[in-house]
Amino acid sequence: MALKFEGISKSTSAATTIYDALRKAIIEGELEVGEPLRQDEMAKLFNTSRIPVREALSRLEEHGLVKTRRYKGAVVCGLSADEATGIFDFRALIEPEVMRRAVPKMSRELLQQARGYCEAFSQSTEPLHWGDLNRDFHSTLYGVSGLAYHLEVVDNAMDRVDRYLRAQLVLSNGIDRANIEHFGIMEACEKGDADLAAKRTFDHIEGAKNSLLHGIST
């Protein structure tokens, strides 16, 4: 476990701070799948007692990021190929609909902001930033849909597959495919074509799924 941390803020609870940090570390793949998260170790790392650590682990488990067994502790959750497929199928069902409902509400400013993330993503060479920029891009567009619950659930689904997605982007030319698709989605949004944007969102997710499963893109 090679996790660093300096100082906890006073304005937010220790449990939340720990939860956020561990969530980020898991999503970014900093913690390996199957790696045990010892309460003592975390407590020392965050300069707290084990109590807020346990609350954080409990929350992480509800989000499917760790798996806990009684008296055995928590380990970072992995996904089987089937499970990953299931989550992508799920996203392919939800996100196009969110996009369809969002397009009519997109202001000029919002589109500019999204295009900014899109271009930043295409120009970034740092894999660790890809995840954030990718999510900023999609979340910005989805956000105006007004479908709060859909967004909450999509966020959760993204949390579970982000690691695998980044790994895939790094290994193959998936990053090129992602960029082409992102600009395609942007274009449809800017044209105000909700159905096209939805279709391209669907294809984008299916593409990611297949590239992940076959280990090859395009």
Place this chain on the structure above:
Amino acid sequence: MALKFEGISKSTSAATTIYDALRKAIIEGELEVGEPLRQDEMAKLFNTSRIPVREALSRLEEHGLVKTRRYKGAVVCGLSADEATGIFDFRALIEPEVMRRAVPKMSRELLQQARGYCEAFSQSTEPLHWGDLNRDFHSTLYGVSGLAYHLEVVDNAMDRVDRYLRAQLVLSNGIDRANIEHFGIMEACEKGDADLAAKRTFDHIEGAKNSLLHGIST
């Protein structure tokens, strides 16, 4: 707060026992929306310390059943009309697809079991059993879809709206509509018509949504 409880099992953790009991109480409407859940009170009720109570509350919050504010404690979550609509729209997106994928895998035994729940639901006069029977019915059919993640998420969505659904069933003739629709879904499943089952599932959820929002059914 009129909550009763006798003895916790030793085989499962106290936190889990408390979580399950509170979840059930909230879903069944035994605890009113906005009602504060005091840690001390819960601890005494379950004969434990506040530690497992806090873990249970933390988990409930991740599931959207309670809302916590720092140093203020947890209260039972309610839903605005918009939020409820959003959750039904979400279900109307997921569940028909789950049903479509489940129909081809339904065995004769499974169909019989589902029909059993369906008939029990139609004959039960006890509102408190409606929720369980309704979910047994749907979960039995959905279960064979193999879409584990979809099911997990649907379960969560059901948790959030079950209370309102039951209230609606009690107040109007929604129970009749629900029965008609259930048997319609059963029929489609027994015929092996996946598309029809999916469409009827969609209509079932839309019907529930509208009956809930307008306060009147058909």
Place this chain on the structure above:
DNA sequence: GTAATGTATTTTGGATCCAATTTTCAAGCT
């Protein structure tokens, strides 16, 4: 040498205690 067994260490789950914050409510002031 290997497998079984019993003990020590580690680790988690829970209880009790303390600190920080909010809420309550009574006293005082205008």
Place this chain on the structure above:
DNA sequence: AGCTTGAAAATTGGATCCAAAATACATTAC
């Protein structure tokens, strides 16, 4: 009366301590 104010009570967040279970490891029997 109505509004501040400030101390006491109530409540949550976190630390420390103890019990229960699992794991590691040494010892013994074969």
